[in-house]
Amino acid sequence: RRYDYVTDGDEIYRRSFATIRSETDRSHLPVSAETVAVRMVHACGQTDLIQHLVVTPDFVPAARAALAAGAPILTDAHMVVSGVTRRRLPADNDVVCHLRDPRVPALARDWGTTRSAAAVSLWADQLDGAVVAIGNAPTALFHLLEMIDDGAPLPAAIVGVPVGFIGAAESKDALLQHVSAVPLLTVRGRRGGSAMAASAINAVAQADEL
Amino acid sequence: RRYDYVTDGDEIYRRSFATIRSETDRSHLPVSAETVAVRMVHACGQTDLIQHLVVTPDFVPAARAALAAGAPILTDAHMVVSGVTRRRLPADNDVVCHLRDPRVPALARDWGTTRSAAAVSLWADQLDGAVVAIGNAPTALFHLLEMIDDGAPLPAAIVGVPVGFIGAAESKDALLQHVSAVPLLTVRGRRGGSAMAASAINAVAQADEL
Numbered sequence A, B: 001r002r003y004d005y006v007t008d009g010d011e012i013y014r015r016s017f018a019t020i021r022s023e024t025d026r027s028h029l030p031v032s033a034e035t036v037a038v039r040m041v042h043a044c045g046q047t048d049l050i051q052h053l054v055v056t057p058d059f060v061p062a063a064r065a066a067l068a069a070g071a072p073i074l075t076d077a078h079m080v081v082s083g084v085t086r087r088r089l090p091a092d093n094d095v096v097c098h099l100r101d102p103r104v105p106a107l108a109r110d111w112g113t114t115r116s117a118a119a120v121s122l123w124a125d126q127l128d129g130a131v132v133a134i135g136n137a138p139t140a141l142f143h144l145l146e147m148i149d150d151g152a153p154l155p156a157a158i159v160g161v162p163v164g165f166i167g168a169a170e171s172k173d174a175l176l177q178h179v180s181a182v183p184l185l186t187v188r189g190r191r192g193g194s195a196m197a198a199s200a201i202n203a204v205a206q207a208d209e210l
Helices: A009-023 A031-044 A047-052 A059-068 A078-083 A104-111 A115-121 A138-149 A168-176 A194-205 B009-023 B031-044 B047-052 B059-068 B078-083 B104-111 B115-121 B138-149 B168-176 B194-205
Strands: A053-055 A073-075 A131-134 A157-160 A184-187 B053-055 B073-075 B131-134 B157-160 B184-187
Touching: A009 A031, A031 A047, A031 A053, A031 A059, A031 A184, A031 A194, A047 A053, A059 A131, A059 A157, A059 A194, A078 A194, A078 B078, A078 B194, A104 A115, A115 A138, A131 A138, A131 A194, A138 A157, A138 A168, A157 A168, A157 A194, A168 A184, A194 B078, A194 B194, B009 B031, B031 B047, B031 B053, B031 B059, B031 B184, B031 B194, B047 B053, B059 B131, B059 B157, B059 B194, B078 B194, B104 B115, B115 B138, B131 B138, B131 B194, B138 B157, B138 B168, B157 B168, B157 B194, B168 B184
Parallel strands: A073 A131, A131 A157, A157 A184, B073 B131, B131 B157, B157 B184
Antiparallel strands: A053 A184, B053 B184
């Protein structure tokens, strides 16, 4: 080899997680969320993410139990579908994104909303007890909260980490108003994204880090 | 609606890009890379990314010409495959990831390397004039550089933004040693990821932002 680098995949993970643990203070988080926080930092390469992370104490137990019982993972982005590591899922769980459903463009047009929000409306029959992972669109998270506020069945847990400059921080503030109603994980502010959403799901899906 | 938010997709993009432009200084970048930088900031929600971004003056012209001529996009991650917006591609370009190729596990074992690096070795016949987008594994970028150093055909342009704590910063430093050999884009340090890689490709693929 012409360069000096670690080539063992498991060893790269071990050293990465050890580096993250040595550089971060995770004392404000529930113990059950510790591996989730470490994996999310790993996904973005930034230790200061921890300070913006909010995880309710019931989030990991509720999401993990739901996945073990076969609950689907509902997401707003195909990148999250790609990012979920299938061999970590305990029950070969479905990972569902309706963004390319043929009904979506007309729904978005009729309602005057984004395709992401229109696709979330198609979760109606799947929401009860599901694990939600929103990693892209603030409008998707807003629409989910509107469905819940209007009496839709509650998911088992919500990962709500849309990213961006218009509505992302606000949508996560709105999610945090539901902290007593549903187990949730979010990252305050503009940061988020599909890699963070997928890494949270991957950490929840299996207690072992490797 | 129960919440106050923008629901027009194009308007969300326009306001996002305007916010990013008002909050960032892009004067150190080539003019041709301005829309790429803005789109990458949009993908991660962080304006300070700009300071860590390196784009050679030939990167956007070379990558754009290659895509217009039908060059494939070679990537190390299925999340990048999902993140490339097909309607922005000028020639219905292939987006290629060999990570699930059946030859990969044996190659990785035989060579004592990661599956990501082994998958990159399968680019050998496709590398000449291609657009490379590495958004996940430092070992994939190291392996690509080793292939190039050993005389492999040069790609038209390289997006090299692996993420993480073990080898990511070092692999990007090694990429920057090739700055006179190949048009390139990278983000110094630990930050990177599939969303950043895909956003760079999406910006290059089409000059119009919307």
